[in-house]
Amino acid sequence: MSVRWLVYTSMLYAAGCTRLEPAAPAADTLLDGPVEGLSHEEHLRFLRGDVAFNDDVFHAGNGLGPVFVATRCGSCHAGDGPGHPSTTLVRYGQADAGGNTYLHLGGPQLQHRALPGVQPEALPAGAPSSRFLPPLNTGLGFLDAVPDADLLLWADEHDADGDGISGRPNRVERKTYSPLRAGTSELNGQVMGRFGRKSAVYDLLQQTANAYTQDIGVVNAFEPVDPDTHEAQDPEVPTATVHDVVFYLRTLKAPVQRDRDDADVIAGEAVFQAIGCGKCHRAELTTGTSSIAALAHRTIRPFTDLLMHDMGPGLDDGYTEGSASSAEWRTPALWGLGLFPDSQGGSYFLLHDGRAHSIGEAIDLHGGEGQGARDAYQALPAADRDKLLRFLQSL
Amino acid sequence: MRPALALFAVLCAGTAVAQIDSTLLVAPSAPDSTAPKLNMDAVYNRPFLTFDKIPVSLGGYVEAKVQHLGTDGVSDGTSFALQRMTLFVASSIHRRIKFLSEIELEEGGKEIAIEFAALDLEFHPLLNLRGGIVMNPIGAFNQNHDGPKWEFNDRPLMAVQMLAATWSNVGFGVHGKRSSGPWTFGYEAYLTNGFDASIIGNGADRTSLPAAKDNAERFTESSNGMPLTNAKVALRHQRFGEIGVSTMGGVYNRFQVDGLVLDKRRRVDVIAIDVNSAIKPWGTNLIGEWAWVMVDVPATYTQQYGSAQHGGFLDIVQPLHTGTILGFADAVLNLAVRGEYLDWNVGTFRETDTRIGDEVWAIVPAISFRPVPGTVLRLNYRHERAVDVLGNPPSVTGGVQFGVSSYF
Numbered sequence: 030m031s032v033r034w035l036v037y038t039s040m041l042y043a044a045g046c047t048r049l050e051p052a053a054p055a056a057d058t059l060l061d062g063p064v065e066g067l068s069h070e071e072h073l074r075f076l077r078g079d080v081a082f083n084d085d086v087f088h089a090g091n092g093l094g095p096v097f098v099a100t101r102c103g104s105c106h107a108g109d110g111p112g113h114p115s116t117t118l119v120r121y122g123q124a125d126a127g128g129n130t131y132l133h134l135g136g137p138q139l140q141h142r143a144l145p146g147v148q149p150e151a152l153p154a155g156a157p158s159s160r161f162l163p164p165l166n167t168g169l170g171f172l173d174a175v176p177d178a179d180l181l182l183w184a185d186e187h188d189a190d191g192d193g194i195s196g197r198p199n200r201v202e203r204k205t206y207s208p209l210r211a212g213t214s215e216l217n218g219q220v221m222g223r224f225g226r227k228s229a230v231y232d233l234l235q236q237t238a239n240a241y242t243q244d245i246g247v248v249n250a251f252e253p254v255d256p257d258t259h260e261a262q263d264p265e266v267p268t269a270t271v272h273d274v275v276f277y278l279r280t281l282k283a284p285v286q287r288d289r290d291d292a293d294v295i296a297g298e299a300v301f302q303a304i305g306c307g308k309c310h311r312a313e314l315t316t317g318t319s320s321i322a323a324l325a326h327r328t329i330r331p332f333t334d335l336l337m338h339d340m341g342p343g344l345d346d347g348y349t350e351g352s353a354s355s356a357e358w359r360t361p362a363l364w365g366l367g368l369f370p371d372s373q374g375g376s377y378f379l380l381h382d383g384r385a386h387s388i389g390e391a392i393d394l395h396g397g398e399g400q401g402a403r404d405a406y407q408a409l410p411a412a413d414r415d416k417l418l419r420f421l422q423s424l
Numbered sequence: 425m426r427p428a429l430a431l432f433a434v435l436c437a438g439t440a441v442a443q444i445d446s447t448l449l450v451a452p453s454a455p456d457s458t459a460p461k462l463n464m465d466a467v468y469n470r471p472f473l474t475f476d477k478i479p480v481s482l483g484g485y486v487e488a489k490v491q492h493l494g495t496d497g498v499s500d501g502t503s504f505a506l507q508r509m510t511l512f513v514a515s516s517i518h519r520r521i522k523f524l525s526e527i528e529l530e531e532g533g534k535e536i537a538i539e540f541a542a543l544d545l546e547f548h549p550l551l552n553l554r555g556g557i558v559m560n561p562i563g564a565f566n567q568n569h570d571g572p573k574w575e576f577n578d579r580p581l582m583a584v585q586m587l588a589a590t591w592s593n594v595g596f597g598v599h600g601k602r603s604s605g606p607w608t609f610g611y612e613a614y615l616t617n618g619f620d621a622s623i624i625g626n627g628a629d630r631t632s633l634p635a636a637k638d639n640a641e642r643f644t645e646s647s648n649g650m651p652l653t654n655a656k657v658a659l660r661h662q663r664f665g666e667i668g669v670s671t672m673g674g675v676y677n678r679f680q681v682d683g684l685v686l687d688k689r690r691r692v693d694v695i696a697i698d699v700n701s702a703i704k705p706w707g708t709n710l711i712g713e714w715a716w717v718m719v720d721v722p723a724t725y726t727q728q729y730g731s732a733q734h735g736g737f738l739d740i741v742q743p744l745h746t747g748t749i750l751g752f753a754d755a756v757l758n759l760a761v762r763g764e765y766l767d768w769n770v771g772t773f774r775e776t777d778t779r780i781g782d783e784v785w786a787i788v789p790a791i792s793f794r795p796v797p798g799t800v801l802r803l804n805y806r807h808e809r810a811v812d813v814l815g816n817p818p819s820v821t822g823g824v825q826f827g828v829s830s831y832f
Contacts, residue, residue, distance in 0.1 A: 049492075049805065049822060049823055049824055050492070050493065050494030050497075050499055050823050051494060051495070051496060051820035051821065051822045052497050053498065054496060086626070086627045086628070086629040088622075088625035088626055089625045090622070090625060093625070097726075099726065099728075100629055100726055100728055101629060104629065104726075104728060104813075107813075107814050107816055113773075113776075113814050114773070115727055115774070115775045115814075117775070141724075142724055142725060142726050143722075143724050143725070144725070145621065145624070145687050145690070145722045145725060146686045146687035146722075148724070149724045371817050372816055373814065373816075374776075374778065374781070374815040374816060375815060375816070376776075376778070
């Protein structure tokens with residue numbers, strides 16, 4: 030033996046380094062990551078929000094609960110994708126546009142988990158309720174930047190064109206802490222909701238502040254009322270952190286479609302449009318002005334119209350929010366659909382409560398305004414149906 | 425009673441060897457594989473420096489590494505670390521009264537811990553009283569963790585991230601050892617302070633026994649007044665090696681305050697098996713350990729915190745060359761590999777009846793060079809796959825590590 034082994038060892042180490050490290054997954058296989066075009070300062074803020082969203086874990090020692098749904102933001106949105114049945118939450122207390130009648134009993138959200146020694150909330154007997162699967166996070170900033178006026182062009186509350194589709198906005202009260210978005214459509218003092226399964230949330234600040242309090246039991250300057258005591262408390266998370274999380278959610282990239290040039294995918298999209306899916310799942314939207322330059326005036330392909338649609342009795346849980354009926358649901362964006370299993374433990378859990386375990390099953394469960402497209406889908410030749418599913422999996 | 429008496433008679437029939445072997449308190453020497461030492465003897469099975477006319481022995485070890493790791497294409501770059509520097513101070517107060525302490529400075533002094541500071545009183549080779557800060561005998565690594573003894577830069581995941589190595593507590597107990605022919609039997613049993621509720625409420629967002637290490641008050645008082653019970657038995661045969669079985673358990677939560685009952689008493693229990701053997705014809709050493717953790721987690725708490733964990737590791741160390749290397753007369757060049765696995769949350773989701781993830785496995789091939797027995801240079805390649813609680817596609821970590829560790 031000689032010094033040769035030392036030389037070999039050094040060479041091995043030198044040859045190692047980056048080349049021996051695992052390669053990055055392709056960007057179009059991931060839902061998370063920032064939008065392109067952020068400034069240096071915006072990137073830093075994105076990273077702060079990323080840490081707060083995914084790494085800040087709450088527990089008994091730093092404000093969790095005492096009743097709660099989850100211990101951190103990221104636990105309900107793994108990889109910024111949609112949630113899993115183990116992370117669903119229950120909303121209750123409102124059956125129609127008349128408002129929530131169970132607020133005094135803990136509504137509108139059930140905190141079904143609790144710190145040791147504390148009793149979690151129980152669903153009041155007879156309360157209308159629905160289970161909500163946590164939605165996809167990515168691309169929210171783009172959806173936030175689409176002008177109300179563009180969406181209202183597609184609204185057809187009384188189905189004047191007779192196509193069986195009658196989308197409408199969910200009119201809700203704007204929280205005083207939410208700044209008015211440029212071009213906001215107001216009607217009788219109410220604004221158009223945009224986020225949430227029932228589109229009852231005006232903006233991402235309301236969504237975030239509410240999630241801290243209702244999901245984690247962490248009160249903040251915006252939503253200071255503790256869901257357990259129903260009393261206002263000192264903030265348990267800094268206001269700057271809430272804003273960083275909002276910024277993070279706004280600047281998550283839009284999912285990237287894969288295999289766009291594949292012949293079956295192209296044909297599948299044609300089928301998608303031909304059978305009427307695209308009447309609600311609008312392929313393209315264009316953003317307006319935005320305080321974040323990277324989000325302004327961009328054409329995106331989320332496959333949603335962000336409007337409420339009656340989905341029939343099969344999906345009517347008897348619970349609602351805002352001015353929507355209990356059978357109405359906001360058209361979910363379809364972008365990222367093919368990657369959902371990578372954040373749902375390898376399976377599909379689709380529709381508002383995750384009851385559908387495949388894309389086909391989700392289509393089969395469409396009713397109401399979606400029934401025409403569903404019937405057309407079921408009548409498709411097998412080859413066309415496969416192409417349609419191939420297209421949806423490419424999103 | 426008869427089996428117990430018979431066992432006692434068999435044990436007493438052999439050659440008595442005290443747990444405290446004062447011959448170990450000598451200047452650095454090569455490990456003696458024939459001595460009847462067990463993993464539980466590790467605190468004394470170290471090289472010490474002695475001084476004339478001073479009944480105190482000194483020792484210690486240092487451990488440093490450089491690594492270049494990355495996860496999913498995001499490189500951490502090259503990073504140097506002084507993982508730990510540990511000082512041993514031992515004293516023979518009397519032939520049958522010994523004191524030993526181990527003070528560890530980790531991460532460049534960011535964390536300073538008294539890992540061991542105990543007084544041993546020998547009444548009989550099979551009955552020694554130990555009191556002070558003891559390293560709980562759970563598995564083998566927790567006690568036998570000195571860096572220079574291992575061929576890998578990182579400690580085993582299960583030992584550090586599941587069993588909280590190095591897990592030390594204040595307490596009292598007894599230990600003893602007996603040899604008979606090729607057989608050596610040893611035991612330890614302690615009552616110590618224990619875990620606290622942070623094991624199911626912490627920044628790791630999972631059931632984590634190591635979270636309790638953040639509570640330095642455990643060295644001055646129990647979190648709930650309930651002692652942690654801890655016992656181990658080990659059996660060694662000179663030819664076949666050693667097997668140890670250990671258990672540790674107790675109430676971890678603060679179930680009452682000022683007489684007011686806050687919650688039921690919730691237990692944490694651990695069982696571990698450790699083995700240490702060699703394939704003599706090839707000189708291959710096999711070192712392995714597996715442990716199970718059971719925690720009473722409230723059903724109304726989040727499933728993120730599992731009620732069961734398990735994991736372990738197996739090290740295979742193959743000497744490639746023994747002899748003079750670079751002028752070191754008895755140097756050894758080893759090829760080694762570690763396989764390790766850890767599941768932080770064993771079970772299924774209530775909502776879907778599908779398997780909960782939150783697990784990691786790793787494989788670590790290594791080359792180590794020992795110019796002298798107490799000094800090791802080691803080159804590792806680490807490949808690790810970690811799955812989140814939902815079982816989504818794993819994050820992959822990999823890269824090269826080079827480090828040194830030595831007794832001094």
